[in-house]
Amino acid sequence: MEGSQRVMVRCLAQGRYPSHVTQLLDSAYPLDAYEMGLQANGSLFCHGGEGSIAELPGGAGIRAMRKPFKDKAFVRILSPCGGWLGSETLELLADLADRYAEAHIHLATGGAMEMYLEKEQVIPLVRELNRHGLDVGSTGDGLRCIVSCCGPIRCEYGVVDASALATYLGRRFIGEQQYPSLPHKCKTAVSGCRHDCSRVGTQKDHGFIGVFRDTPVVDRARLQTWVEAGGSLAGLAGICPAAAIRLLPDGDLLICGQTCRRCMRCVGVCPAIRPGLDKGVAWVVGGKYGNRGPQGPMPGDVLISFLPVKNNDFTLIGNLYGAFLELWDTYAREKERIGDFVRRFGRERVLQELRVQGVLPEKGGDGVD
């Protein structure tokens, strides 16, 4: 097909918003396939291409295409946690995409980065990635790449160091990410606070959200400055859903620890209020988007509301994470996502099993709530 015949693709290259077609035109992607797909109202990719690369248990796969196009291999590259990508890594990826792949990269919604290439190029590309400290994984019925928000590295809300925890889990469970051997996929994320930018509660099967147990801390001096700059104390008290903010006559405020829900709405409005100091994570399992399985799409359930984190020691969290994966692997039906498993098996029974195994301390023990 001549470039001039690509009517729809040309149409998509116009317009005010940046276009995906412009990016693909700048690469070796076969845009004719996209044009044909658009005209036929159906993808030119077809089922049956899932056969993997012999040397790689996970991290790469094949997507089958209708003739005359050739089947394509893809590799899924694990991203640095927090999404951090410096100039050197970006240049490396650009270089490798040019040399081995179709000269473009796909930032997948799950957090990995994909490159499309010829099947023969997969192993050379993976070796090159390994030489530069990157690796592939996150396909099939295994642990998918572990992602996190930017966390306290560039965010004042971050209660736990999300990137550090996610990298800890990623290192400890790298085998599960590269050798798919679980009942179904398991997506994992860590969010620094209850804003949940990495979507632990909805998109991810298994993850941790930074929370605190004591009351938010008020910085009196900063509060004074904030009020002088036009901040409204009455407005601040009004946004609290639990009415836990009490205004004192001398212009001070008091947060009632018993009614406070630790929702951090006041923290978001007033920079003088900071998250509390007794920090930890909530353990959330079972979210999923897909309309598959008995439950369909569902938000996750909180398994444990507070696991303490001190001095970035994540051992307990890692132990529980691994023990839960094993429990799921043992009791799950075939192709049962964690959300469906927990609803069928029962949250209490999961906790009981973990306590019997000795991984999970009794309620109140070791600061676990």
Next chain:
Amino acid sequence: MTNALGIPAGIMPDYRREIPGPLLERTGKWVEHRHMQPGVFRHLADDGFECISVRLLLPPGGFLSSNTLRLLARWIREYALTGRRTSRQGFELVGVPPSRLAELLDEVAAHGLAVGGTANSLHQPKCCNGFIHCQNAVIDAPSILKMVMDRLFDGVQHHNYPAGLKISAAGCPNQCGGGIEADIGILGVFLDGPRVSDERLIRSGINVEYLRSHCPVGALHRRELPDGVSVQVDLDLCVRCTSCLLTAPEAIEMGVIRGAAIAVGGRGGGIKGTPRLARVLHHYIPAIPLNYDDLIGKIEFLVDRWCARAVPGERIGDFLDRIGWDYFRQELE
């Protein structure tokens, strides 16, 4: 496999090497952030250090050519400390010195990329591969979002919406694009159920009981035929989840009536209550590629109503909760 490095090599990338010292050593030291203009915000550390971030809006689907990657790398070298991909397929340049901000914004505009999508504006759209790489796609999510964003483009560059607005599109019931969790989600749906070719199913040798076990609602009934066993789909029970199709792609295909649904009011964060999934407002809109006027019109109507009548800070789902979903449905008619 015996070789020097081993495959797979078991390397988890280290995020620390992507972050320069001035940023890394201020971990946990941030006090507040302010929005300077749409797409540009400034974090302030307790020692007075300022970190300006510029949020670039990337094309829908997260496709970047290698030349664009090099461009981003050059901007980081010249104007910023580092960069990060956001969880919505956008990209942020982090640590831009105030003196170089105007220059950077000019250069971004000159290269056809947009800056915006912070706070009370239209955020970076998020979607799956669509027809570009995926065999499951019912609708082509990237082209739909591209045309939606063209029409609503002004929304990314002002902060005048009542609250943030996130639009996502997912091409099929697998929901990789996360339409089910966005303020406005565009979902690829099948209206008619799967069709089974008895002959091909018997020939493929797939265990029928194994196939039946994949149906979440038990809609596949065993069907004895003279030359083997097949399945019959109970279309009243079927939820069009495509599980059977993925188990037996040789013998089952989905029907031809396919299009988009619009779901509204999803939310991920747990600040204002709990995370929740979006509710379907329009259950079927035809989505023949590039003929998306009907779909875009409905989204525009929704956004207009929300802008006109929502109270400040009210996300679109909260707005519909307050005025009533049924009441709003009447307005649609």
